[in-house]
Amino acid sequence: MNSPRPPVVVARQLTKYFGEKRVVDGLCFDIRQGEFVGILGPNGAGKTTTLRMLVGNTPPGSGELSVLGYAIPVEGRTMRARIGVVPQQDNLDIDFTVVENLRIYGGYFGLAERALKVRIPWLLELAALTDKAHARIGQLSGGMKRRLSIARALINEPELLVLDEPTTGLDPQVRHNIWNMLRQLQNEGLTIILTTHYMEEAERLCGRIILMDRGRILADSSPQVLIRDHIEPHVLEVHGANAENWRRSLVRLEGQRCERVGESIFHYGDDLETLVRSLDSWEGVHYVYRRANLEDVFLKLTGRDLHDA
Amino acid sequence: MLEAARRWKSVWRRNAWVWRKGARTALLGGFVEPLFNLLILGFGLGSYVGRVAGLPYLDFLAGGILATSAMNAATFEGLYLAYTRMAVLKTWDGMLAAPLSLADVVMGEVLWMGTKSLIAAGLILTVLAGFGLASGWAALAVLPLAFLAGVCFGSMALVVTSFARSYDFFVYYITLGITPMVLLSGVFFPSDALPPAVRVGSECLPLFHVVALIRPLLAGGLDLALLGHVAVLLAFAVSMILLAIWRLECRLTQ
Ligand SMILES: Nc1ncnc2c1ncn2[C@@H]1O[C@H](COP(=O)(O)OP(=O)(O)OP(=O)(O)O)[C@@H](O)[C@H]1O
Ligand SMILES: [Mg+2]
Numbered sequence: 371m372n373s374p375r376p377p378v379v380v381a382r383q384l385t386k387y388f389g390e391k392r393v394v395d396g397l398c399f400d401i402r403q404g405e406f407v408g409i410l411g412p413n414g415a416g417k418t419t420t421l422r423m424l425v426g427n428t429p430p431g432s433g434e435l436s437v438l439g440y441a442i443p444v445e446g447r448t449m450r451a452r453i454g455v456v457p458q459q460d461n462l463d464i465d466f467t468v469v470e471n472l473r474i475y476g477g478y479f480g481l482a483e484r485a486l487k488v489r490i491p492w493l494l495e496l497a498a499l500t501d502k503a504h505a506r507i508g509q510l511s512g513g514m515k516r517r518l519s520i521a522r523a524l525i526n527e528p529e530l531l532v533l534d535e536p537t538t539g540l541d542p543q544v545r546h547n548i549w550n551m552l553r554q555l556q557n558e559g560l561t562i563i564l565t566t567h568y569m570e571e572a573e574r575l576c577g578r579i580i581l582m583d584r585g586r587i588l589a590d591s592s593p594q595v596l597i598r599d600h601i602e603p604h605v606l607e608v609h610g611a612n613a614e615n616w617r618r619s620l621v622r623l624e625g626q627r628c629e630r631v632g633e634s635i636f637h638y639g640d641d642l643e644t645l646v647r648s649l650d651s652w653e654g655v656h657y658v659y660r661r662a663n664l665e666d667v668f669l670k671l672t673g674r675d676l677h678d679a
Numbered sequence: 680m681l682e683a684a685r686r687w688k689s690v691w692r693r694n695a696w697v698w699r700k701g702a703r704t705a706l707l708g709g710f711v712e713p714l715f716n717l718l719i720l721g722f723g724l725g726s727y728v729g730r731v732a733g734l735p736y737l738d739f740l741a742g743g744i745l746a747t748s749a750m751n752a753a754t755f756e757g758l759y760l761a762y763t764r765m766a767v768l769k770t771w772d773g774m775l776a777a778p779l780s781l782a783d784v785v786m787g788e789v790l791w792m793g794t795k796s797l798i799a800a801g802l803i804l805t806v807l808a809g810f811g812l813a814s815g816w817a818a819l820a821v822l823p824l825a826f827l828a829g830v831c832f833g834s835m836a837l838v839v840t841s842f843a844r845s846y847d848f849f850v851y852y853i854t855l856g857i858t859p860m861v862l863l864s865g866v867f868f869p870s871d872a873l874p875p876a877v878r879v880g881s882e883c884l885p886l887f888h889v890v891a892l893i894r895p896l897l898a899g900g901l902d903l904a905l906l907g908h909v910a911v912l913l914a915f916a917v918s919m920i921l922l923a924i925w926r927l928e929c930r931l932t933q
Binding site for chain 1: 685686689690692693696697700768769770772773774775776777778779780783932933
């Protein structure tokens with residue numbers, strides 16, 4: 371099953387220590403041209419650290435890494451001329467207007483003013499910021515800043531776009547906005563790697579999910595395959611004042627799995643109709659009966675305790 | 680090398696652009712304070728002291744004030760403004776996501792700090808010339824030296840910034856480093872007046888060499904013996920730049 375597309379990222383036994391702590395632990399993966407890959411994992415899983423290694427901003431402790439055929443970190447600077455990076459925390463230049471930000475950033479890539487004159491209006495259009503062209507950064511909303519960060523990362527027509535939590539802290543509408551932007555870019559052939567804590571986002575956008583925890587890869591495949599392989603098809607989610615009493619009233623049922631996360635009780639199984647019906651006679655419980663999704667896989671594979679706390 | 684210079688310039692250009700936006704206030708602050716010092720101390724003290732080291736006191740002081748202003752311009756940029764770009768606004772992170780290395784960022788920054796010193800020196804030189812305190816074409820040589828001084832003090836400030844966890848930290852450097860250096864480097868009085876042991880120490884201070892260069896040049900004297908001071912400053916600049924790159928690499932790319 372050799373894909374004809376060339377690999378954009380090749381990571382072998384990628385490892386990183388901070389002091390004694392192994393933050394990234396033996397990652398192996400290939401990312402091919404045109405893929406849209408989501409890296410998921412709890413806080414502190416090592417996502418940002420992995421991306422920082424990938425773009426050559428911090429050297430791996432050990433292992434091999436190449437991006438677009440360049441050895442990283444040795445050829446990191448040269449490689450970065452061909453990728454775009456959107457950081458977890460916006461670092462737009464607040465002393466400048468929107469257009470000036472793009473011009474300054476183009477300068478870092480050594481792009482000629484003449485090329486920028488053509489490129490910048492196109493980017494403003496893409497990010498729906500044309501009427502904000504001469505606004506200062508302080509006058510932009512969070513969503514606009516984020517879109518500008520993405521536009522800025524595209525200034526050099528990159529072959530690979532790396533985004534660290536591009537939609538964290540944004541309202542749902544802005545999120546849809548950014549999803550559209552990213553989908554459009556993927557359709558134009560861009561390879562995209564992003565990290566996110568929003569399962570819905572990953573499920574919608576990403577053709578492939580790399581699920582990480584404590585610096586290791588727990589699973590690596592498409593969202594559909596992850597759901598099929600790792601979780602029962604149906605979920606019953608119950609919460610409310612009486613939820614615990616309801617659960618205690620149950621007789622042990624075969625072919626089911628029951629878990630608690632915080633104040634919610636999750637039942638997983640092929641067919642939970644009987645259980646759902648048992649809830650009819652209870653007051654003070656709320657429930658959702660639904661198909662299993664990526665979030666269920668995430669919770670199952672990463673364990674339920676808050677281990678970054 | 681050309682390619683590297685292009686990268687440094689892109690960083691330099693960003694800072695220059697920000698500066699231009701606020702230039703009017705920056706220019707005012709840049710020469711009002713040194714001018715006050717010069718006139719008040721020069722005329723006030725000067726009326727008591729008379730001639731110092733063969734010069735009228737005002738003339739003597741002019742070189743010291745110009746050197747100190749050049750130093751201050753780069754120091755302020757390398758401490759407060761560079762820290763803001765590094766730790767608060769994360770401007771450098773943005774640069775490092777582009778095809779620039781940390782060495783490129785440091786070089787662009789340091790060249791900009793040299794430029795700030797050059798601007799400060801240029802302003803003061805203009806005023807000095809107006810007062811007849813800078814005579815002859817030799818005085819123009821002050822400008823490239825101010826640039827070199829800015830590179831020295833800017834890179835030294837960046838080394839300090841690489842250790843900083845907040846703005847408060849800089850107070851130590853200013854009170855324990857910069858202020859004593861000004862007092863010991865022959866800015867206000869010739870360093871011959873210092874006890875011999877202290878005097879030898881003061882010759883290790885970069886500001887001493889800047890003052891030693893600028894004062895005779897303002898008086899119009901070009902002298903090959905001055906090249907020794909230039910060599911010291913060049914060596915100092917190169918080592919501080921390397922140290923700043925190494926320190927910031929430890930801090931930012933771990
Ligand atoms: N510069 C650093 N020095 C020391 N430890 C660090 C450093 N950067 C990250 N860590 C630690 O490494 C671990 C992984 O951090 P990382 O930022 O990669 O996680 P993440 O998956 O991106 O988390 P989040 O979802 O919260 O962004 C964390 O335990 C973090 O505390
Ligand atoms: Mg992160």
